[in-house]
Each structure stands twice: as C-alpha cells, then as structure tokens.
Amino acid sequence: MGCGSSVATETQEKKVEIDETVKTPSPALTMKAAVLIQRWYRRYMARLEMRRRYTWNIFQSIEYAGEQDQLQLSSFFSFMLDNFTQLNGNGPDLISQLLDPVVDPWLDKETCYSLIQVPQSYTGPRLSFPLSVSDTNALLSAFKEQQILHARYVLLLLYETKKLLKQMPNIIHVSTSYTKEITICGDLHGRLDDLLLIFYKNGLPSAETPYVFNGDFVDRGKKSVEVAILLFAYLLLYPDYMHLNRGNHEDHIMNLRYGFTKEVMQKYKTHGREILQLFQDVFSLLPVATVIDGKVLIVHGGISDQTDLDFLSSIERHKVKSALRFPRRSLEQLDISQYCRQAKRMRSTDGSRPSSSRTHSRNQRTPNQSRKRQCGLSRQDSAASTSSSSSSSSSSSSLCSPRTPSCLSPRPCSSSPRMPYSVNVLQVPFLDSLSSVPLPSPPHHEQEWKQIVDILWSDPKPQDGCSPNTFRGGGCYFGPDITQRLLLQHGLQLLIRSHECKQEGYELCHSGQVITIFSASNYYEEGSNRGAYIKLGRELVPRFYQYQVSRTTRKLTLTQRVRAAEGSALRALKEKLFAHRSELMAGFQQYDQNYTGRVSVSEWAQVLESVLRLDLPWRTLRPLLVRLAPDASVQYQSCFEDMGPGISLPQVTPNLAETLFRYRTDIEIIFNIIDKDHSGLISIEEFRHTWRLFSAHLGVAIDDSAIDDLARSIDFNKDGSIDFTEFLEAFRVVHKLDTKDQQYNEKRNGEKYSCGD
Amino acid sequence: MAESSHNDLSEIHKKIKAAFEVFDYQANNTVDVREIDTIIYSLGCFPTQADIHCFIGQVEEDHTGYIHLDRFLPAMSKVLLENKFPPISEDVLLQAFEVLDKENKGYLEPEELTKYMTQEGEPFSQEEMDEMLTAHTDPEKNCIFCKDFIDKLNLEPDK
Numbered sequence: 001m002g003c004g005s006s007v008a009t010e011t012q013e014k015k016v017e018i019d020e021t022v023k024t025p026s027p028a029l030t031m032k033a034a035v036l037i038q039r040w041y042r043r044y045m046a047r048l049e050m051r052r053r054y055t056w057n058i059f060q061s062i063e064y065a066g067e068q069d070q071l072q073l074s075s076f077f078s079f080m081l082d083n084f085t086q087l088n089g090n091g092p093d094l095i096s097q098l099l100d101p102v103v104d105p106w107l108d109k110e111t112c113y114s115l116i117q118v119p120q121s122y123t124g125p126r127l128s129f130p131l132s133v134s135d136t137n138a139l140l141s142a143f144k145e146q147q148i149l150h151a152r153y154v155l156l157l158l159y160e161t162k163k164l165l166k167q168m169p170n171i172i173h174v175s176t177s178y179t180k181e182i183t184i185c186g187d188l189h190g191r192l193d194d195l196l197l198i199f200y201k202n203g204l205p206s207a208e209t210p211y212v213f214n215g216d217f218v219d220r221g222k223k224s225v226e227v228a229i230l231l232f233a234y235l236l237l238y239p240d241y242m243h244l245n246r247g248n249h250e251d252h253i254m255n256l257r258y259g260f261t262k263e264v265m266q267k268y269k270t271h272g273r274e275i276l277q278l279f280q281d282v283f284s285l286l287p288v289a290t291v292i293d294g295k296v297l298i299v300h301g302g303i304s305d306q307t308d309l310d311f312l313s314s315i316e317r318h319k320v321k322s323a324l325r326f327p328r329r330s331l332e333q334l335d336i337s338q339y340c341r342q343a344k345r346m347r348s349t350d351g352s353r354p355s356s357s358r359t360h361s362r363n364q365r366t367p368n369q370s371r372k373r374q375c376g377l378s379r380q381d382s383a384a385s386t387s388s389s390s391s392s393s394s395s396s397s398s399l400c401s402p403r404t405p406s407c408l409s410p411r412p413c414s415s416s417p418r419m420p421y422s423v424n425v426l427q428v429p430f431l432d433s434l435s436s437v438p439l440p441s442p443p444h445h446e447q448e449w450k451q452i453v454d455i456l457w458s459d460p461k462p463q464d465g466c467s468p469n470t471f472r473g474g475g476c477y478f479g480p481d482i483t484q485r486l487l488l489q490h491g492l493q494l495l496i497r498s499h500e501c502k503q504e505g506y507e508l509c510h511s512g513q514v515i516t517i518f519s520a521s522n523y524y525e526e527g528s529n530r531g532a533y534i535k536l537g538r539e540l541v542p543r544f545y546q547y548q549v550s551r552t553t554r555k556l557t558l559t560q561r562v563r564a565a566e567g568s569a570l571r572a573l574k575e576k577l578f579a580h581r582s583e584l585m586a587g588f589q590q591y592d593q594n595y596t597g598r599v600s601v602s603e604w605a606q607v608l609e610s611v612l613r614l615d616l617p618w619r620t621l622r623p624l625l626v627r628l629a630p631d632a633s634v635q636y637q638s639c640f641e642d643m644g645p646g647i648s649l650p651q652v653t654p655n656l657a658e659t660l661f662r663y664r665t666d667i668e669i670i671f672n673i674i675d676k677d678h679s680g681l682i683s684i685e686e687f688r689h690t691w692r693l694f695s696a697h698l699g700v701a702i703d704d705s706a707i708d709d710l711a712r713s714i715d716f717n718k719d720g721s722i723d724f725t726e727f728l729e730a731f732r733v734v735h736k737l738d739t740k741d742q743q744y745n746e747k748r749n750g751e752k753y754s755c756g757d
Numbered sequence: 758m759a760e761s762s763h764n765d766l767s768e769i770h771k772k773i774k775a776a777f778e779v780f781d782y783q784a785n786n787t788v789d790v791r792e793i794d795t796i797i798y799s800l801g802c803f804p805t806q807a808d809i810h811c812f813i814g815q816v817e818e819d820h821t822g823y824i825h826l827d828r829f830l831p832a833m834s835k836v837l838l839e840n841k842f843p844p845i846s847e848d849v850l851l852q853a854f855e856v857l858d859k860e861n862k863g864y865l866e867p868e869e870l871t872k873y874m875t876q877e878g879e880p881f882s883q884e885e886m887d888e889m890l891t892a893h894t895d896p897e898k899n900c901i902f903c904k905d906f907i908d909k910l911n912l913e914p915d916k
Contacts, residue, residue, distance in 0.1 A: 025856045025859065029856055030856060030857065030873070030877060031877050031878050032853075032856075032878075033852075033853035033854075033856035033857055033873075033878075034874065034878030035805060035877075035878035035879055036849065036850060036853040037850065037854065037857075037878075038874060038878050038879050038880075038881060039804070039805055039879075040845055040850055040910060041885075041889060042794070042798070042806075043798040043803055044910050045885070045888070046794060046795040046797075046799060047798060047799055050776075050779065050795055050798075053779055053780070054779055462782075463783070557891050557892040558888055559892055559909075601771075602771065617775055617778050617779045619771065619772070619775035620775050620778075620779060
C-alpha cells in the first residue's frame with residue numbers, strides 16, 4: 001500500500017546520502033533515521049494497542065453474555081419446579097435439594113461435625129476453635145503447598161462463620177481512627193495467588209492492617225475454596241479488622257454455573273453437599289455494605305435510584321439466598337421490550353431505544369417482535385409493563401428478562417407448557433423450606449429483594465439516569481446524578497465498588513466519586529489486566545497499589561501478552577460462531593441468494609451482530625475470523641473451517657449437535673444435579689427426560705426419536721447408562737489449527753483436583 | 758474507475774468508522790483525543806508526531822479533550838484519499854537502522870539505541886524505551902540485532 005513512487009524516491013535519496021557520507025552520517029541524517037524508526041515503532045505499538053482493546057472487548061462481551069445465559073438456566077429451574085412434579089419419580093426434591101434445600105436440623109448442630117473422622121494420614125491443618133494465629137498461618141502454608149483442608153474443618157469453620165455473621169448487621173460501619181489505613185480489595189474469583197500476593201505486599205490482616213474484601217471471592221478461579229476459607233478464617237480471627245461484603249457470585253445458583261459448585265464437589269466427594277449447603281447459608285449472611293468513617297460506601301456492584309441505605313439496613317438479608325430466584329410477581333412485570341439487549345456501552349439515558357445509528361443497523365425490533373409471540377416466558381399484555389423507560393424512580397425493574405435463545409427465532413415454539421402465573425399462592429424460594437407460604441405483602445418483599453440485587457449487580461454508566469442492566473440481566477446502570485444524589489442523601493463522599501474487570505485493576509468515574517477496584521489479575525488471560533487494591537487513611541484519600549501475578553518468571557513483553565490474550569479471545573469467539581453456525585449460515589444466505597459463497601463485508605458484519613449480539617467491532621476483527629475473495633468480498637464459510645466437534649456422532653443431526661454444543665455448560669450443570677452419587681453416570685431414562693424438559697423450555701423442536709438415537713449412541717457400553725463426561729467431550733469444539741495450544745490450555749484448565757475427604 | 762471511486766469513498770468511511778468505534782466507549786461518536794494516534798495508525802498511516810498534532814488541531818472540539826466523528830471522518834478520509842502519511846517500507850527502515858549503526862556491526866547496543874531514541878528525532882518516553890528494549894534485546898548477546906528488529910516489527914496481520 002502507499003504510493004510507490006514517493007517511497008522509491010525517498011529510498012534513492014537515502015541511498016545517495018549514505019554513499020556520500022560513508023561512515024559519519026550528518027546530524028540531520030541521524031535525526032531523520034531516528035524519526036523514521038520512532039514513527040515505525042509507534043505505529044507498531046498503536047496497532048498492538050488496538051488489538052489489545054478489541055481482545056478486551058471480546059472477553060467482556062462473552063463474559064456478560066454468559067451471565068445472561070445464567071439467568072436462563074435459573075428460569076429453567078423455576079420452570080421445572082413449577083411444571084414437573086416428577087422427575088423420574090424423584091420429585092422436585094431432586095432439583096430443589098440443591099437449589100432450596102430443606103433445612104436439615106442435623107446440619108445445624110456442630111457436634112455432628114466433630115464426629116467426622118480425620119484419618120491419621122492427613123497432614124493438613126487441624127484447626128481448633130476459637131481460631132488463633134497459628135491456625136491461620138497453618139492454613140496459609142498448607143494452601144501454598146497445594147494441600148486441601150479436611151472436610152471436617154471446613155464444616156466447622158463454616159459453621160462458626162455462620163454463627164458470627166448472624167450477629168452482624170447488613171451494613172458494617174468501620175472507623176479509621178484506631179488504625180493507620182484500611183485496605184480495600186475487589187473481586188478475587190478464586191485466585192489464591194492474587195490473595196497471597198496482596199498479603200505478601202501489604203501484610204496479613206491484623207489490628208494494624210485491617211481489610212475490606214468487596215465480594216466475588218469464588219467462581220471462575222480454581223482455588224475458590226481456599227480463598228473463601230482464608231477469608232473466613234481471618235474473619236473469625238479478627239472480626240473487628242476483617243470485613244467481607246457479599247458479591248453477586250456469593251450465590252449458589254451462580255456457583256452452579258461458574259465453577260464453585262463443581263470445585264467443591266470434586267474436592268470433597270463425601271461431604272460436598274453439606275459443605276455447599278453451609279456455604280449457601282454463609283453467603284446469604286454476608287453483610288452487603290461497609291461504610292468507612294460515615295463517608296465512604298463500599299458495595300460490590302453499585303446502586304440504583306431506589307437504593308436507600310436506611311431501608312437496606314432494616315431488611316433480613318439472609319432471606320435473599322440468590323439474586324436469581326426472583327419473586328414470582330416480578331415475572332409478570334417483565335416487558336418484552338427488555339429483551340432488547342442493549343450493548344454494554346450503549347446505556348441510553350431514558351432507557352428508550354437508543355437512537356444511534358448502530359442500533360438501527362442491527363434491526364433489533366423485527367426479530368424481537370416475532371420472539372414475543374413465540375416464547376412463553378412473558379406476558380403479552382403491556383398493562384403491567386415496566387417499560388424500559390425507567391428514568392422515573394418507581395418503575396425501574398431490577399430484573400430483566402433473560403435473553404431469548406436465538407435458536408428460537410426461525411422456529412415456532414413446540415408445545416411448551418406455559419409458566420403458570422398464579423398470583424394467589426406464592427412459592428417462597430427464599431426460605432429454607434419449600435412450602436408455599438402466604439407472604440405478608442408481595443411488593444414489600446420484592447422491594448427488599450431489589451435493594452439487595454441492585455447493590456450486588458449494578459454498574460456505573462457515564463450518562464445521567466438509571467436504567468435496567470439488560471447486559472447482565474440484573475441490577476441497574478446508574479449515572480453520575482444517581483451517585484451524586486445518594487452520596488448527598490447520606491452525607492457520603494465516595495463510592496467504592498468492584499464487579500467489573502479493569503485493565504489497570506482500578507478505574508475512576510463519575511468525576512472521581514466512584515472507584516472500581518478489581519483484584520484478580522490476569523482475569524481473562526495471562527497478561528490481560530493488573531489487579532489492584534486501595535489504601536485509605538484518615539484523610540480518606542485513596543491510594544492505589546497495582547500488581548500482576550505472573551506464572552513465568554520472565555517478564556512478558558506487551559507483544560507477547562497481547563498475542564496470548566488475543567489467541568485466547570479469538571478461540572472463544574470462534575466457538576461462539578460455531579455454536580450459532582446454522583443461524584449464521586441462514587443469515588448469510590439471505591444475502592447470497594445465488595449461493596456464491598460470498599457476501600460483502602458490511603453484510604457479513606451485520607449478520608454476525610444480529611445473531612450474536614456481542615456488539616464487537618466486526619470489521620476490525622474480520623481479518624482474524626474469515627477470508628476474503630479476490631474481489632474483496634467475504635467467503636463466509638471460511639470462519640468455520642478450522643473448527644470441528646470433538647467426536648463425530650453419526651446419528652446426530654447437525655442442528656442437534658449445535659444446540660447441544662451451545663448449551664453444554666447448562667447441560668453439565670443439570671447432569672451434575674441429577675447425578676446424586678457423583679458417579680459420572682446417569683441413566684438413559686434420566687437423560688432423555690432431562691433433555692426433553694430442557695428442549696421444551698428452550699422451544700427447540702427436537703423430536704423424540706432424535707433424542708433416543710442420541711441417547712443410544714452415547715451409551716457406549718450399552719449398559720443403559722451414560723457417562724456424561726464423555727458425552728460432553730463430544731460437544732467440545734476442537735480447533736484444528738492449533739492443537740498444541742489447545743492441549744496446553746486443556747492441561748491448565750482441566751486440572752484434576754485431589755480429594756479432601 | 759469513476760464508479761468504483763464512489764464505492765471507495767463509502768468503503769473508506771466504513772473503515773474509518775469501524776476503527777473509531779473501538780474507542781468510542783460512550784457510544785456517542787466521540788473518542789478521547791489521546792486515542793487519535795492509535796486510530797490513525799490502525800488505518801495504515803505513518804504520521805510523525807508533528808503530523809498528529811497538526812491533525813488533532815484541525816479536528817479537536819475546543820479543548821474538550823474529545824474528538825467527534827463528524828469532524829474526524831472528513832479529515833481522515835482526506836488523509837486516506839490523498840495518502841498523506843504514506844507507509845515506510847522495510848528497506849527504508851533497514852537503512853535508517855544502518856545510519857545509526859555507524860560501525861556497520863549489524864546490531865546496536867542498548868545504550869546506543871536508547872541514546873538515539875530518547876534524544877533524537879521525536880524522543881521516546883521512558884515507558885516506550887523500556888518496551889522497545891524488552892521486546893527486542895537479544896537476551897544472550899544483550900544487543901539489538903538489526904534483522905530481528907525489523908522482522909519482529911513486520912509480524913502483524915494485515916489485509
């Protein structure tokens with residue numbers, strides 16, 4: 001590219017000059033040479049920065065899209081509980097046992113834990129209560145050595161933590177007057193290395209070094225159990241100097257999807273369920289906010305225009321076991337217009353359809369209209385419509401309807417049972433028992449739930465106003481005016497929150513009135529971001545400390561980090577494409593009626609955005625995803641070329657394979673619930689029944705014979721049971737071109753856990 | 758050629774918008790002025806720092822620190838159509854290196870390179886210098902080999 005002639009001339013000029021000057025170039029020439037190199041280098045770095053940005057965008061989009069899917073899963077559970085009393089004769093207890101377990105009186109007695117035997121061969125810490133510094137030190141050493149704490153001590157620790165937390169108020173008030181500085185940390189997400197690094201750099205929790213940990217201790221990372229145990233241990237040891245806020249991942253339904261449940265089950269095969277039960281109780285008992293010197297408010301997510309700290313102080317926080325088990329009545333208020341998945345960056349002030357050109361080009365209205373008729377998830381009448389224009393204070397609904405699975409769009413709903421909207425008898429999912437209890441006043445109950453969800457799930461936005469957070473599916477987007485108002489109302493000067501990953505580990509917004517602090521470095525990928533923590537002294541001026549945990553001792557260059565992160569992001573993105581292959585192809589073919597296999601770049605970008613709804617810079621990403629034909633049009637099939645399913649199952653139709661691939665995480669979760677004895681096997685009947693339920697809920701038209709064929713083909717041993725690990729393996733995507741990287745990643749991500757009971 | 762020039766313009770507009778979009782965090786068609794150089798580079802141009810400052814002067818909105826697409830688009834289109842900041846070919850880069858490598862060693866010492874980059878031309882910041890050295894210094898010989906330097910800088914997906 002570029003103009004050939006002028007470059008050649010420049011080259012020639014240069015050559016001549018060099019010949020003349022031989023070994024001593026003139027200062028002018030030196031300067032010219034330096035400028036050239038600098039120019040070139042800066043351009044190179046700028047392009048690298050560009051790649052880093054969109055890599056970041058990819059990770060974030062996929063992450064938040066995943067959180068929306070989570071909502072769908074929980075609505076599926078609700079659906080199952082409502083409509084199917086029998087799941088192979090095991091009743092709703094099967095599902096509800098994990099979701100809303102009946103209070104087992106046995107579980108509340110601490111003597112039974114002391115009855116658990118610890119084998120002689122166990123070399124890990126043996127805790128004694130009340131805890132002392134030697135106990136916490138023992139835990140630190142043990143975890144550094146990759147040891148696992150025995151289930152007996154986990155249960156005792158959790159039980160003690162539960163007792164302690166019961167005495168705490170919803171909002172903890174802390175003062176700096178007795179201490180030097182308070183350290184505030186953000187999301188850790190099971191990253192033990194980051195926690196240890198913080199302790200190393202900043203000191204262990206103590207009277208001189210008090211801490212606030214702002215939620216999201218678990219999920220995603222591999223050491224969530226260890227992180228939680230350490231935090232709770234220090235809480236027990238120093239209840240006055242250690243403060244924990246609840247995050248949106250301190251939620252047993254989130255844990256089902258994002259790895260904590262799995263980690264516990266794998267590390268504690270015998271006592272896993274009891275441990276999870278106690279974690280569930282502990283999580284719901286965590287305080288939701290901390291206030292320092294009456295001036296600095298710390299919450300995990302953010303606030304909404306409805307947030308009222310006095311009201312928040314008064315509610316019974318433990319009743320909100322999960323943000324995802326919403327009060328029945330809220331479902332009625334879900335308006336179909338909230339299906340419109342606004343891009344994370346597009347947070348319009350009044351919540352009405354954003355008028356920017358990007359939305360128009362996406363044609364969101366038409367597909368949504370058709371979905372409205374097909375999917376039975378929400379009411380048609382807009383009488384109770386909480387429209388998305390939610391700048392007014394009373395009507396912002398805190399829970400948005402889940403994003404309709406795009407598989408619904410071309411096909412009509414098969415006969416899926418409608419969700420019954422019985423307002424009279426209200427199921428109470430928050431209490432420990434499953435009985436239907438008449439609530440005192442549903443709206444009040446909802447308000448309480450909403451207060452907590454807003455605190456745990458909201459994100460700040462640059463524009464004024466408060467709108468539902470459709471991106472995440474819960475909480476709100478709150479603008480600078482909302483922040484200002486709340487701070488004034490309560491005499492506060494600063495809001496510290498977490499919940500969002502930031503490249504530098506922290507970020508300020510709303511003119512410095514809001515700080516986001518995030519403590520899991522390399523969250524998306526090695527080198528993707530720094531972690532950080534805040535230190536706050538009596539003058540209440542925050543100081544930021546950053547770090548980055550690195551697995552290799554050698555310092556990675558920006559180039560290497562960007563390459564690694566980019567590779568990982570692209571792989572994830574390609575899997576998304578693969579998971580929606582048939583829809584994408586249908587979209588492309590609309591523009592390619594003559595089956596040439598090509599469409600224009602614009603058309604390609606348009607199809608991708610309308611199907612995937614990730615709001616990514618598709619044109620910029622194009623070279624990495626798909627090939628161009630000589631006439632500069634896109635060969636749209638080339639983006640699927642280097643990927644394929646793990647195992648080919650001949651009886652499986654491509655459509656079914658794709659659906660299974662897309663929902664494999666959800667399916668895995670369901671299997672894990674059904675598989676009570678953790679054998680890794682479920683019966684064919686259970687599989688069939690579950691799949692029918694799930695597909696009915698999704699509205700996917702898969703006929704029974706296809707399911708039966710599938711079940712039979714997966715039953716490799718022909719013994720009537722399915723090894724679902726093998727089954728799920730089939731629906732992983734293999735990237736044919738980079739098997740070496742793949743194997744490396746698998747090794748990293750698929751670590752086998754050793755057992756702690 | 759005449760018809761395709763109209764298509765070219767619309768294609769150029771699309772390219773510019775796509776690059777702009779990546780940095781438009783508030784989705785209101787503005788970007789922070791500090792991102793402009795990245796955007797210009799990513800569109801295939803090789804401006805000097807002086808070129809960039811001049812360009813910003815033309816398109817910035819009265820010291821708000823933001824640049825709006827409405828002004829960026831025509832200015833950038835002109836740049837692309839007129840090829841105002843043409844790329845530097847590899848040969849030229851090689852020769853530039855050779856100019857600095859007075860003794861024709863085929864490599865530069867880190868101190869030499871640092872001196873040139875931070876004192877001559879449009880000097881690097883400390884951060885830029887550190888990154889260049891980390892990325893390009895051969896760990897064993899502790900010097901920057903000319904050929905490696907140029908090869909690495911050429912490794913990027915284009916087209």
